[in-house]
Amino acid sequence: MKILIVGYFTDTSKSNVARYFPEDWDIVIVPPGKEMLHHIEDCQVIIPEHIKVDRSLLSIAKKLQLVQTGAGFDNVDIDACTQFGIWVANAAGVNAQAVAEHVMALILSYYKNIPFLDSFMKNRLDENQLDYTGSELTGKTIGIIGLGAIGKKVAEFCRVFDMNVLAYARNASQQSDGFVKMTDFDNLVSASDIVSVHISLNQQTKQLINKAVFKKMKNTALFINTARGGIVNERDLIDALKNRDISGACLDVFESEPLPTDSELRNLGNVILTPHTAGMPDGRKFHKKRYDFFVNNIKRVENGEEPESKLNQLL
Numbered sequence: 001m002k003i004l005i006v007g008y009f010t011d012t013s014k015s016n017v018a019r020y021f022p023e024d025w026d027i028v029i030v031p032p033g034k035e036m037l038h039h040i041e042d043c044q045v046i047i048p049e050h051i052k053v054d055r056s057l058l059s060i061a062k063k064l065q066l067v068q069t070g071a072g073f074d075n076v077d078i079d080a081c082t083q084f085g086i087w088v089a090n091a092a093g094v095n096a097q098a099v100a101e102h103v104m105a106l107i108l109s110y111y112k113n114i115p116f117l118d119s120f121m122k123n124r125l126d127e128n129q130l131d132y133t134g135s136e137l138t139g140k141t142i143g144i145i146g147l148g149a150i151g152k153k154v155a156e157f158c159r160v161f162d163m164n165v166l167a168y169a170r171n172a173s174q175q176s177d178g179f180v181k182m183t184d185f186d187n188l189v190s191a192s193d194i195v196s197v198h199i200s201l202n203q204q205t206k207q208l209i210n211k212a213v214f215k216k217m218k219n220t221a222l223f224i225n226t227a228r229g230g231i232v233n234e235r236d237l238i239d240a241l242k243n244r245d246i247s248g249a250c251l252d253v254f255e256s257e258p259l260p261t262d263s264e265l266r267n268l269g270n271v272i273l274t275p276h277t278a279g280m281p282d283g284r285k286f287h288k289k290r291y292d293f294f295v296n297n298i299k300r301v302e303n304g305e306e307p308e309s310k311l312n313q314l315l
Contacts, residue, residue, distance in 0.1 A: 001302055002026040002063075003046075003047065005029045006036050006046065006048050006050070007048075014029045016286040020288075021291075022295070032051045036051070037060070042063050043063065047068050048069065058084045068090075068297060070095065072090070073311055088310070089308065093150075094287075094289045095278075095279035095287065096150045099150045099153075100150055101157075101281070102278035102279075110272055113132050113134050117132070141165075141192050141194070142193065142196060143166045143194065144196050145185070145198060146168075151196075154196060165180045165181065167182055168188045170204070190216045194224065195217060196224040197226070201227070208232075209236075222250065224249070225251050226279075229254040229256070249271050251273055252277065258275065259275070297309075
């Protein structure tokens with residue numbers, strides 16, 4: 001089996017990832033570009049990061065059997081894959097713990113003012129002149145948009161902090177535990193002290209969070225996005241932060257990634273930024289649960305079985 005992994009990896013990351021696969025598999029890890037196009041011609045599996053798997057790419061992938069993504073799959077033309085007879089699967093839920101922990105780290109960093117306090121101490125400023133605001137989480141209301149594996153895990157964590165949990169799910173059949181109160185979208189964004197996004201990016205959710213939504217939020221609200229940057233109108237978010245329509249934001253994902261060096265988000269004091277690492281707890285881009293799933297799913301396809309967490313159905 002030839003496995004093509006497309007993304008930006010350091011040499012250490014490449015080594016860590018490649019050696020986790022069976023020794024008799026041919027593992028090729030390359031960045032987007034011409035070299036990728038060369039290898040797409042004869043690979044059986046592609047794991048795509050930072051590229052679109054569209055009809056033009058699929059047309060030269062003569063041996064491709066499986067497109068395997070992480071949690072998100074907005075970069076894959078699923079209909080085209082189906083027409084080409086190629087399975088598409090994601091790794092739903094494998095990064096739920098990692099992302100939910102990252103969300104809580106962001107919330108705590110924001111309300112405990114950790115970035116400011118860290119800078120204060122390292123700059124050796126006079127501790128007698130310390131002036132900052134902080135807050136406890138008890139009694140705060142978090143509104144969770146999307147109640148899948150990650151959203152449910154965030155809700156569980158927030159329960160431990162004695163927070164009130166609201167949730168909105170487009171799929172009305174999604175059930176919550178007793179401590180989560182399901183509500184409509186408008187009530188969630190207007191009633192919550194914290195709004196956290198945990199939905200996939202698609203045509204229905206693209207720029208779902210925009211100027212009108214920020215206007216409905218409390219001016220003391222914290223906005224968190226660890227899902228996909230395209231769910232948010234970034235210009236509207238920047239304006240809301242600058243105009244203090246909302247209090248602050250914690251962001252792990254952006255409309256354009258990597259985040260441009262001249263992005264205004266980098267200069268806003270009421271924003272905490274991380275570089276799309278919520279689902280990857282190890283900076284070497286290796287996450288055991290993720291690659292366990294990848295290996296097992298590839299073996300299923302190799303053996304003529306349907307992949308787990310499939311996103312399409314082949315005839």
